[in-house]
Amino acid sequence: MQTESGTRPVLEVADLTLSFGGLHALSKVSFAVQEGTIAAVIGPNGAGKTSLFNCISGFYRPQHGAIWCEARDISRLHPPERAKLGLARTFQNIALFRGMTVLDNIKLGCHVHMRTGLLDGLLYWGRAEREEIELRTEIVERIVDFLEINHIRNQPVASLAYGLRKRVELARALAMKPKVLMLDEPVAGMNREETEDMARFILDVKEEWGITILMVEHDMGLVMDISDHVTVLNFGQVIASGKPADVTANPDVIRAYLGAGNVSQLRARIAGRAA
């Protein structure tokens, strides 16, 4: 898939088909994410957004299709290998390591880039230890400052408010130094202020850290505000994609979201029943 500018997208999904028994969660889904952009995937509940995420991060094996990361076919790789290549993600229902502190959670994100393996860690204490210390100072401090979570760094994550936990999860994903950061509903369940904070962080991740972002989100305001490209899924199929403004004007999208005809038809129906 070549783009107008001639550069290959950082993440490409081609013809992805995933079914569970007779249920087609995804059918022939294709899209590309350009480097340095924020791409959003939207769609009604059950449209296959999270299934798509799980395919990209390797939790599900699609029956057909391929996924490329930086022109490398990663379709057959296991999740940890994909993580090493630069795919980091957050989860819809926050998946933090309960019982560990904020800092420990973030440090586990660095796990991906430890040069020593599991057994080496046992054999070469010195090297592993030096690495730990370097990590702590270098990446973690930068992330903690950036996401403004310095005041809670030593608290157990279980004691944190929802919005802060989301932020810690983002911090852990950043600690993986990803090429593509995948956010599964980053502002779900957040109040207005928390949503604005998160939007600012996401934009800064793109602009200051140069990380490409792929997100699934229901908050249309956020999607329209910050994303460069939107893909709309319905019943596992791509029904529209393009710039945010183009997508919202698309009648198929309106139908998918409202379930019947278009907005005026829907209004007419409601009015008719009321009369």
Place this chain on the structure above:
Amino acid sequence: MGFDWLFFAEVTLAGLGSGALLALTALAYVLIYKATKVVNLAIGEMLMMGAYLFFGLAAGYSLPIWVSILLALIGGGILGAVIERAVIRRMLGESAISIFMVTIGLGSIMVGIVEIIWTPNPARLPDFMGTAPLFIGDAYVSRKIAISFAVASLLIVGFVLAFRYWRGGIALRATATDQGAAFSCGINVPAVFSISWILASVAAAGAGILIGSVGGISPTMGVFGLSALVVVIVGGLDSIIGALIGGLIVGLLEAYAGTYIGGEYKLVTTFVLLLLILMLRPYGLLGTGEIERL
């Protein structure tokens, strides 16, 4: 004459000795449960296999004691790795009860194998600890129990330190709390499964050699695993510290009950404790509140 404090101290020491062995075996349950969420009822039999491996190498092939111990531990580890890779890995995702039943079956198979190779008769392990009594102050302790206590404690401390500071231990903790998140953080979750089964099997084999040296071996010695299961339920299926505290509590309780109430009340007391704990704290003293109900 008042209360015999010296005798009490001796009973306490004996109780701590068996408590340490219980704790070590309980640790094997906890390691496996934490990583794979499997309650492995074959732990008792894996412990027995460890003891028989040692017996076969040291008595059958007349290998030096230390070589036999080392080989028996390695053999135990291989056994654990094979069971995990060949059987349990395929079962992941099935209901907890199914996997639980499979481990019971595996236990029976191991008993059968041991009976075929070594006959069902009890045997004595070659003595490598000596028999000269030890005295702590005035209190007498059986040398074997003292050595078992020391070795089990060292192993436990080793495991706890590894769990805290070794990266593999941290990976195990991460996997235990959230598999999906661990996977996406680049932790090789299947490798964590294997490592936890291997470590648990080595711990069980070590406990088997110690228990066998104290009380002799037989294909039914795996029953010790059930006492350790009580420990695990008392302490919490997913708590390492719980396994340690639970082990000492059950060890002491059994020693006191066996001495002061009568040997036949030993198990009754243990199970009364189990009943009380299950009524008051169904997930154990230190366990987290979301364990499987079996």
